[in-house]
Amino acid sequence: MYRTPKDFMEYVKANNPGQPEFHQAVDEVITSVWPVIENNPKYQSANILERIVEPERSIIFKVTWANDKGEVNVNRGYRIQMNSAIGPYKGGLRFHPSVNLGVLKFLAFEQVFKNSLTTLPLGGAKGGSDFDPKGKSEGEIMRFCHNFMLELSRHIGPNTDVPAGDIGVGAREVGYMFGIYKKLQNQFTGVLTGKGLNWGGSLIRPEATGYGVTYFAQEMLKTRNEDFNGKTVTISGSGNVAQYAVQKVTELGGKVVTLSDSDGTIYDSEGIDCAKLTYVMDLKNKRRGRIKEYTNEYKNAEYLEGKRPWGIECQVALPCATQNELSGEDAKTLISNGCYCVSEGANMPTEPEGVQVFLKNEVLYGQGKAANAGGVATSGLEMTQNSMRLSWTRQEVDTRLHEIMRSIHQTCVRYGKEGQYVNYVKGANIGGFVKVADAMIEQGVV
Structure with missing residues (x-):
């Protein structure tokens, strides 16, 4: 048994040199699950830590x-x-x-x-x-x-x-x-x-990650007896996940004011409604254009060259672009501008310093492995339909997706409750780890 998470991370870095993203992902999980490891000798004796970080x-x-x-x-x-x-x-x-x-x-x-x-x-x-x-x-x-x-x-x-x-x-x-x-x-x-x-495809699959990250944010807001109605929302990215997050947020009563790509961010204070979203989908999916072109069509919108959306006032932020796009300073800016709910549509979009800022300030922070699981969940539903040789309706798939996101939220609350605050990072990491680790033990050393 390694004495501290730092000791274990030294082992991981020595075995996996030059892989900073992998180190970051492992460090976050190990920090959360360390007390579980210490309190459960079965995980120590089975050497679950070393086994779970090594690809099969x-x-x-x-x-x-x-x-x-x-x-x-x-x-x-x-x-x-x-x-x-x-x-x-x-x-x-x-x-x-x-x-x-x-x-x-x-x-x-x-x-x-x-x-x-x-x-x-x-x-x-x-x-x-x-x-x-x-x-x-x-x-x-x-x-x-x-x-x-x-x-x-x-x-x-x-x-x-x-x-x-x-x-x-x-x-x-x-x-x-x-x-x-x-x-x-x-x-x-x-x-x-x-x-x-x-x-053999499934309805809702293209929409699934964007819908799922929105459903997860909705569940977090419910813990404070709130919903999306009347909320201003900033979203990064302009691809598939971001597009359908805009669609679902708008459907639930929120107002999305930003989208972005690697060149910069558009800010539309009037909100990106259904008609504007249709334009974005054509621009990005068919013409393969840059988000800057949005301001040519909608003159009221601003283009913030080289910037991300995190300086815009909002109550909810959905990072949907790529890893490490939200720094510690960005997190502080979001909070000072009124943001208290962050749901990640991308994989690990928040840098470790940003995560700590969110947790310290008790922001409703849904990390990616929980919040953006809607995509793989609906892929699983597609596999089920393929096995059964049938196709579910749009409503059936959406209902199942929504229920899965509720279940993920419940798991995070179960393992992440800290007094009145839910630490969703801890909840997601422990909830995901325990199920996999127990299965590994039950299957022996293979």
Whole structure:
């Protein structure tokens, strides 16, 4: 048994050099669960700590593909199969230049506990490539996806590992990968989620993460006898998660005033209503434009170049862009501007200093592994529909998603209650950990 979390983190850093995102993710979980480890000798004797931070399998492979000029390109592909104690591996594929082993290990580690919280029997994994779909033709993207799946297909299956989309991997990419997998295996199986509705996809899947992060915020607000009605909300990002968070917040009576991308933030004090959201969806999903173009269409809006939304006054903030986008200073600014509810739509978007600021000031802070679990939860529902060879209605899926997010909130309250305040970080980490650790012990040393 390591004497302190710091001692254990020294071991993790020595074994995983040059992987700061992974170190950050492990440190957060270990800090929360340390008292549970100390008070339960069974976790110590089974050496759960060392076992749970080590991937069951790390797959790295070469992906070669030809561009439209016939030039051969080489990218690196990955699949980190982190933990399968409670079910087949489940987690997204990310195509982005920032993808590397450390980033994917962080995402896979987070996915283990996120999937545990959903109540569904799903293990945790993550994968992807440093391939960048931006600026590529349809043919180039298809050829890359086909060659990526030529190798990945050896390691996945409906009862082994079921990938989904993530940054850079949407319905188009999932379609290309599913098509070649089906041809290679000569089977039509639910090996990928996020599929098209005509061939095994689920209603609400594109909306799920954005809806889920909003439902989780709604549950947190209820603990103070409040709701979204009349609230001003800032959202970062402008992709799938952010778009559907805007839609659900608006439906629940809130007013979203910001969206962003890597270049800057738009601020619309009148609110981003349904018509404006339709414009954003066309801009980002079809034309692949930059969020700055919003101000060309809506002259009242401001564009804050190079800035994130956290300086805008609000009561609720939903970080939906990427990891480490909200610093300690940003957290202080949000609080001074009236924010008291933060629900994370991205994976680990708040830096450790920001997390501490939120907890110290007793902000309703729903961290990503709990708050943004709606996406993987609905992927699990898609797997269920595939297994049963049926399709649920939009209302059925949305109702099940809402219930899962309520259940996750209840788990966080159960394990994170500290007097009148709920520490959602502690609640999510302990709630997710205990289920996985117990399953590992029950299955022996394997």
